[in-house]
Amino acid sequence: MSDTSTKPSIDPDEIEKIATLARIRIAGDQVAGVTHRIADILAMVDTLQAADTTDVEPMANPLDAVQTLRADEVTETNRREAFQAIAPAVENGLYLVPKVIE
């Protein structure tokens, strides 16, 4: 468990780092506004740090359910054409994206 005194705020550089991780471009003139609002939200969620959660097991599912497993068998039919019909760009059954390797 890391130190509970989490940073109360966030600066524009960190916002740009997070935006890069999230693959969301933020226009230069909007960074300050976004930083301000995210800082407000983080200040609110940081109140959780005061809660005593010593020895409390994290809960991922409210019914304490565990992942169900099924037999490793093919159950779906191939619907490639239907799925590719809604894609922005396809060719010969492949999804097209901008050139990655020059």
Added chain:
Amino acid sequence: MHNQTVAQLARGLREKQFSSVEVTRHLLERIAGLDAQYNSFITTCEDAALASARAADDRLAAGDAGPLTGIPLAHKDIFCTSGVRTSCGSRMLDNFVPPYDATVVERLRDAGTVTLGKTNMDEFAMGSSNENSYYGAVKNPWDTNCVPGGSSGGSAAAVAAGLVPAASGTDTGGSIRQPAAFCGITGLKPTYGRISRLGMVAFASSLDQAGPMARTAEDCALLLEAMAGHDPRDSTSVNRPVPDYCADLDKPLEGLRIGLPREYFGEGLQAATGDCIQAALKELENQGASLVEVSLPNSHLTIPTYYIIAPAEASTNLSRYDGVRYGYRCDNPADLDDLYTRTREEGFGDEVKRRILVGTYALSAGYYDAYYRKAQQARRLIRDDFLACFEQVDVIAGPTTPGPAFGLGEKSDDPVAMYLEDVYTLAVNLAGLPGMSVPAGLVEGKPVGLQLIGRHFEEARLLNTAHRFQQATDWHTRAPSQGGNA
């Protein structure tokens, strides 16, 4: 016809007072004539609706009809509908026509219902006011200067305005109950896992749950029965028999123990709303229920816990929108990275981007333990508070919201103020419990809702409590004057 409940319409259809085609036409005309003032629908499907209505009339004529055969309804635009655009209120999915139906849509169609269209919603179900929609805000039929609540605001407004007798909704932190309260209708969020999430666009997967929105508890019972049940294609769907939710609706309330959490009646609850809730509780007491004060001591952790868990799960779920396989793609991407980042910049609205950023931060290296893990620990404390209460009482009751519907634009510039609107509903999702909102009065001409919370899988007890309340009160029969009586 448009003021009738699902149960009344079903009776009228069976007794040949009208046909499904007649009801469907009437409601489609109302939508065409009235919805410009509410903006509750994103898409209507006239031709498909009339075709399903004709098929339903054939089944009714053949005596091969179920309780929902021929009943028109609408689906929140978060449920995938094969061949019909499913936008989720987002520019990102403005062009998305799913190649399959959500299980909820499939089950309700198999039950004979007629889909009139897809209702407006906060983008990706993130919001409490329905102002975060790419298709514009929804207006509350009781006061078009006010919000209908969110995120299932279109479904709630459409039912309140008499455009449709019932609609599907989803509830991740109150998105069925809060708009139901603001629009004066009845809404049920079932136990987590009771209804399949397959084909329901994911927001926060450990919290998301679909449910019915209608005018009465009886209608919610009829719809829930069709919607609920195990789906092997959703690994979190619970494999447990679906009871007959209508069987115990009339059961007397004698002996029912209702817990009133002191944290839900304190500072923050507006006085006039509190008075309505007290009057509603008095009615339940008159019917033989006993009121017991209880405590949920970790309530103050609810909002921060939710606003870590929900954005964290959202940031993961929404990573799929990359402009490659379906949905929006930006024009002329310079390279693959530009394709991703500009597609997501242009395709998502401000609130969705904020939540993705908060979630990405909470899950990023060095912060996971302090945020996500800590929130999961607090989540257990919050759930265990409820489980302890349910050793003393059968149902927990309180207000659905701190007050009636607020004004359009009033909180849209302050995300944290908007988040505080969900103070009474969020914990129910964190704990995975069933919760309902039932019309319980009017404050300055605007509806307020009584929230009922039950033990896991005790939807029938909530429906019974709400139904008995509605047998003795008429709040659920009140309709807004604008449009609703046209």
